[in-house]
Structures are given as C-alpha cells and as structure tokens.
Amino acid sequence: MNGTKSSDILVAGAGPAGMIAALAFAGAGFSVVLAGPPAQPEDRRTTALMMPSLTFLKELGLFDALVREAAPLGAMRIVDATSRLVRSPTVTFRASEIGEEAFGYNIPNAHLLSCLEAALREHGAIEWREELVSGYRLSDAGAEAALGGETIDAKLVVAADGRASPAREAAGIRTHRHGHVQSALVLNFAHAREHGGISTEFHTETGPFTQVPLPGRRSSLVWVVRPETASRLMAMDDGPLSREIEERMQSMLGKIEVEPGRQVYPLSSAMPSRFGARRVALVGEAAHVFPPIGAQGLNLGVRDIQDLVATARASRDDPGAPAALLRYDARRRPDIMARSSAVNMLNYSLLSDFLPAQFIRSAGIGLLAGFAPLRGFFMREGLRPGAGWRHIFGGRVTEPSRASGEEVRR
Numbered sequence: 404m405n406g407t408k409s410s411d412i413l414v415a416g417a418g419p420a421g422m423i424a425a426l427a428f429a430g431a432g433f434s435v436v437l438a439g440p441p442a443q444p445e446d447r448r449t450t451a452l453m454m455p456s457l458t459f460l461k462e463l464g465l466f467d468a469l470v471r472e473a474a475p476l477g478a479m480r481i482v483d484a485t486s487r488l489v490r491s492p493t494v495t496f497r498a499s500e501i502g503e504e505a506f507g508y509n510i511p512n513a514h515l516l517s518c519l520e521a522a523l524r525e526h527g528a529i530e531w532r533e534e535l536v537s538g539y540r541l542s543d544a545g546a547e548a549a550l551g552g553e554t555i556d557a558k559l560v561v562a563a564d565g566r567a568s569p570a571r572e573a574a575g576i577r578t579h580r581h582g583h584v585q586s587a588l589v590l591n592f593a594h595a596r597e598h599g600g601i602s603t604e605f606h607t608e609t610g611p612f613t614q615v616p617l618p619g620r621r622s623s624l625v626w627v628v629r630p631e632t633a634s635r636l637m638a639m640d641d642g643p644l645s646r647e648i649e650e651r652m653q654s655m656l657g658k659i660e661v662e663p664g665r666q667v668y669p670l671s672s673a674m675p676s677r678f679g680a681r682r683v684a685l686v687g688e689a690a691h692v693f694p695p696i697g698a699q700g701l702n703l704g705v706r707d708i709q710d711l712v713a714t715a716r717a718s719r720d721d722p723g724a725p726a727a728l729l730r731y732d733a734r735r736r737p738d739i740m741a742r743s744s745a746v747n748m749l750n751y752s753l754l755s756d757f758l759p760a761q762f763i764r765s766a767g768i769g770l771l772a773g774f775a776p777l778r779g780f781f782m783r784e785g786l787r788p789g790a791g792w793r794h795i796f797g798g799r800v801t802e803p804s805r806a807s808g809e810e811v812r813r
C-alpha cells in the first residue's frame with residue numbers, strides 16, 4: 404500500500420444509507436471519508452420516506468430538493484385481496500387522524516440518489532473515494548481499510564455496504580439469512596383518475612401489491628410475486644400488463660398505462676447477531692433486510708444513522724470505542740427487532756395456508772379498522788417508535804434524544 408490517511412469516520416458504501424451517514428457525520432463535526440462507487444441512477448424504485456426521516460434530512464438541508472419530485476402520502480389503505488376463508492376488512496390510515504398533514508413523501512430513487520450525490524459533492528469536508536474497500540484489518544483498538552492502494556485508518560467504520568456487507572463479515576458478525584420464494588416487480592404507471600395522495604396495499608397470497616402516489620396522475624407499483632410470475636410479467640407487452648394491473652386494482656384509478664422500465668428485485672431477510680463490533684457499526688441493509696412491506700427499510704436505516712451519530716457524539720474522542728458500539732447495539736436492537744419481526748410475520752401470514760396465522764392477521768386488521776384509538780396508536784408507532792406510548796402517557800415516557808443522546812420527554 405502507498406500511504407496512510409487518518410479519519411474519524413470511514414463510511415463504506417455510497418448507497419442511500421451511506422450517503423446520508425456521510426452527510427450526518429460531517430454535519431456533526433467529524434472528519435469523514437466515504438468509500439464506494441455512486442449508486443445506480445437507473446434504480447426504478449421509489450422510496451416512501453416518513454416525516455421523521457424527512458425532518459432529519461431537512462436538518463441536512465435536503466428537504467426542499469427532495470420533495471420537488473415527490474408526492475405527499477396523506478393516507479394508506481390495506482385491502483385484503485386474498486381468496487382465503489378468513490379475510491380481513493379494508494382499513495384506511497389517515498395522517499389527519501393523528502394531526503399530521505402527511506405520513507411522508509414518496510420519492511423516486513433516481514431523484515433521491517441524485518439529491519444526495521449533489522449534497523455530497525458540494526460538501527467541502529467529505530472526501531468521497533469512488534472505489535470499493537478491498538480489505539479490512541479490524542480490532543477493538545483500531546480499524547484499517549484498504550482503498551485503492553492506500554490505507555484509511557479510522558476510529559469508526561460505518562458499514563453501509565448493503566446486504567452482503569463485506570465490513571460486517573470482516574468484523575466477524577454472524578448473520579442469520581433467509582431467502583424468500585418471492586420477487587418484487589417494480590414499475591411506474593399513469594392512471595386516469597386522481598390518486599388523492601392515497602397509497603393502497605393489496606394483500607395477496609404471494610405478498611403485497613402496493614401502489615404508491617407520485618406527482619400528477621402517476622403512481623409507483625411494488626408487486627410481490629413468485630419468481631416465475633415475475634419473469635412472466637417482465638415478458639408481457641405494455642397493454643396486457645396495464646390491463647392486468649388495472650384489474651388487480653379493481654379499476655380504482657381508472658385506465659392504467661405502464662411506463663417503460665420494469666425491474667425485478669429478489670427478496671430475502673437477514674438479521675445480524677449484533678449491530679457493532681471491532682470498530683464497525685452496521686447501518687441500512689447491512690443491519691437489516693426484510694421484504695418491502697409498509698415502507699420500513701430506509702426509514703429504519705435513517706434511524707440507525709441518527710442513533711449512531713448520537714452515540715458517536717457522546718463519545719467524541721473515540722466514536723468507535725467498544726463501549727460506544729455496545730451502546731449503539733443496545734439502542735438499535737429493540738427498533739430493528741420489532742420492525743423486522745412485524746414485517747416478516749405479516750409476510751408469513753400472507754403466504755401461509757395455516758388457518759390460525761390467517762385468523763390472527765385478519766383479527767388484527769379488523770381491530771385496526773374498527774377501533775380508532777388502536778389505529779391512532781399504530782400510526783404513531785409506525786412513524787416514530789415510542790410515539791404511540793408517549794401519546795397515551797402524555798409525554799411521561801422518555802426516550803433518548805436522537806440528536807444529543809440525552810434522555811428527553813416527548
């Protein structure tokens with residue numbers, strides 16, 4: 404290797420989680436090297452980011468640019484489109500029920516990535532090295548990463564390097580992985596009727612079929628199906644596919660025209676045994692992978708970053724010290740475990756022919772549909788972990804402030 408460079412923080416991975424982490428750590432006054440090639444601009448997915456994530460991105464100066472090409476999400480509806488014996492009623496969650504204008508915004512990934520990239524390039528204090536980290540030497544005492552013939556000596560490595568996470572492997576963190584016999588077909592479509600800011604998730608026997616509003620009379624679709632069905636849908640002409648989607652949506656948006664550019668994402672789940680070790684802290688999909696249900700993935704990733712920055716701030720001299728990583732692990736574990744388990748259980752209950760699983764799902768959704776206080780609790784918890792309890796107990800429940808690491812009442 405040719406030389407050594409020292410930095411407080413090395414962020415490995417320039418996907419959305421890595422770019423947000425680099426901006427957040429630099430904003431908190433740490434020196435940052437970001438390593439990784441720019442993310443793929445041809446990503447056709449959209450990401451529903453909830454208001455708490457957007458509030459954090461607003462602090463990083465990104466909100467106005469992000470929402471310019473995004474659509475607000477005023478309501479989310481769940482429709483049981485299975486033909487099972489036990490079915491649940493339709494439930495609609497309205498942001499106005501809990502005093503919010505919108506749950507969040509649906510942002511095309513290409514736009515999200517280009518906004519993040521522009522902010523990084525404008526940020527004088529972040530050194531972005533557009534190459535892969537080729538190896539690590541890690542211990543509790545320090546971290547070295549090989550990057551293009553140079554060694555980066557960092558106090559903390561932020562592993563934002565995705566589901567296969569080489570940094571997580573190098574830190575010796577065991578990961579429980581589970582492949583699903585499901586793939587997500589992703590596309591955008593135009594429709595004749597207004598969507599009214601409502602996202603509709605149809606539950607089917609192969610997984611959710613989720614329409615999410617885009618600006619104008621357009622929406623994005625994430626359609627979870629068996630891999631062989633995804634191949635069939637990919638091969639279909641636009642006309643028949645548009646008609647099939649319209650039929651699935653029970654024509655609620657009128658005539659549909661799919662736009663060019665379909666993509667398929669194979670689905671899997673993964674859960675590491677811990678979220679930090681040997682100077683490496685996991686964020687984003689390095690820390691949690693689960694099927695795209697309820698727009699949880701990147702929102703959870705943003706909370707990883709908020710908590711990691713708060714932990715690092717409280718241990719400013721040595722943000723990757725073993726005690727700081729233990730605190731990060733303890734702070735993230737309840738949120739990550741709760742979200743991952745809820746999404747995986749809901750997914751399982753859709754796929755399973757096991758009657759009790761269907762009964763529990765349908766009874767749960769039925770309760771949400773019929774009982775407004777429970778629906779309010781669920782919506783608040785969905786936006787901000789702990790917010791449902793804080794609403795009930797009138798601010799007497801404390802949580803660690805994500806910005807400062809101190810305990811606060813909300």
Ligand SMILES: Cc1cc2nc3c(=O)[nH]c(=O)nc-3n(C[C@H](O)[C@H](O)[C@H](O)COP(=O)(O)OP(=O)(O)OC[C@H]3O[C@@H](n4cnc5c(N)ncnc54)[C@H](O)[C@@H]3O)c2cc1C
Nearest residue numbers: 416418419420439450451535536564565687688700701702
């Ligand atoms: C169909 C679908 C729809 C979704 N919709 C939503 C939604 O609406 N809302 C939501 O919150 N979430 C959603 N998600 C989840 C969300 O997309 C992910 O949580 C998010 O993309 C993960 O970002 P990441 O940066 O952690 O990982 P990635 O995007 O995988 O980025 C990892 C990066 O690390 C880089 N890398 C790998 N190895 C190295 C190395 N050795 N050195 C340097 N860099 C390296 C890679 O090149 C890559 O750029 C959805 C997911 C899917 C599949």
